[in-house]
Amino acid sequence: MTNLDTLTVDAARTAVLEKQATATALVDAFYKKIEAVDPAIGAYLTLCKDRAQRQAERVDALADKGDALPPLAGVPVAIKDVLTTKGVRTTAGSKILDDFIAPYDATAVARLEAAGAIVLGKTNCDEFAMGSSNENSGFYPVKNPRDLTRVPGGSSGGSAAVVAAGTAVASLGTDTGGSIRQPGAFCGVVGLKPTYGRVSRYGLIAFASSLDHVGPFGKTVKDVALILQHMAGRDPMDSTSADLPVPDYTGEIGKPVTGLRIGVPKEYFGEGLDPEVRAAVEAGIQELAKAGCEVVSVSLPHTEYAIPTYYLIATAEASSNLARFDGVRYGMRAREARTLAEMYRKTRDAGFGTEVKRRIMLGTYALSAGYYDAYYLKAQKVRSLLARDFDEAFAKVDAIVTPTTPTPAFKLGEKADDPLAMYLADIYTVTANLVGVPGITVPCGKSREGLPIGMQILGKHFDEATVLKAAHVVEHALADNPA
């Protein structure tokens, strides 16, 4: 049987295509592996065996008939539990949606299945995608498969962990401030946040609508390119999805990068950056230079203002988006309330965890009368300055390279009681969300303790192709399993 730990998207499809394995057998093997290793990791919240079985049978029927197989045929994937899956429990990692059965599929999920992928289950995450360690899950924390005493990162920690643990070939996550790239770096896998508007958010349980993105995790750059390929593009159900053609992303991988201008922003290599992370990222930059890229220094002068800007905008939008969880139409409801207002309060008090309440409070405060100009409007103006920083840098370079995180994965519990320290784990990733540019994390080495280190590559709007091409160079030179 195929080695599930190293199985890539291409290899899974080829195995089914060439009848080395049926999709059904592949799915069974993955469920066996999940049963064996996931209890210690906690990456899955819900398995959807019937749905996976039905899809596997469809793929096998096609293969038997000798029909052309769709591009992701038989590829077992996992979906972050903030994306809806019709007929399957969808919780957003929150007790308030503990028994919610989604009535429709998210577009990203529907497109992957239409391309032949098989959804194995829903992955654990920080509640409503709010967190950087997965410790804010309303159910149980995810542990980092590379070191079970450490966090996998967040908020898409489950989706990063299943790829690292080999309990799915690839997965979908969401990224509002780094929630794909940061866990990707902590778990030593590839994670891509596409450009704002590249992938439909229809069926994504909204956290902060101007910052939320859907994107893939994979073992290799090519895998994330393949997943992106088959879910990107205009969706009439999401008015923010871009009506722009989807280029051939996988075709870019392996193409020469000679003459590509790579910007290194000094603000991302300052105080707070772990020396081992710095060394690994610098080694990655060397590889890009060796491959013929022109490495230049750039400045993103407003970087230090990104986290405060982010936490005002994200929480303001969240306070509005999460108003819908009121116990009336779906989700849990507190039983003992006598009036409607009391029912709202008791339901939300019981259903939401501490971090979600904290963010709703901060966002409501920032939007409240007398504070709107000082906080929310101010943050929107600084957001313009951050966008200007990137416009100016991208006038000079084709891509920007930074560390993905200031440190490798931290210990479970280490930052759990200090929200501000936790927020700073996203210091290198939040700006891409505020500005909407695509960003990838690719493994570029390990610490002395053996913990993965990720390099972040940011590109111009809708230029995922360059980001993928550059990431492939780094992967090829430095990753454990170069592809």
Next chain:
Amino acid sequence: MVTEKDVSYVADLAHLELTAEERARMLKDLNSILGYIERLNQLDTANVEPMAQVASRYGAGAAGGNAMRDDELRPSLPHDEAMNNAPQTDGTFFKVPKVIEK
């Protein structure tokens, strides 16, 4: 500086009750986070336009800004499916506690 009164007021706006313990924690955390956020005031933004979203700036939306569609009838979620997740229903409507006291 956020006060206990502010915490009560904002909790009320947000339809949260919060225990005494949670309120104390919230007071401390909000002040710590807002203290950090203060650094935004180092920047002069008098002549900077606010940016609410990315699409209009970079042409990400359908028309590079607001996306409009024809105002036409389209199928929506069937009634019974929409009611399936309701915590309490009479079969037609969502049931809630009394809104107005007699």
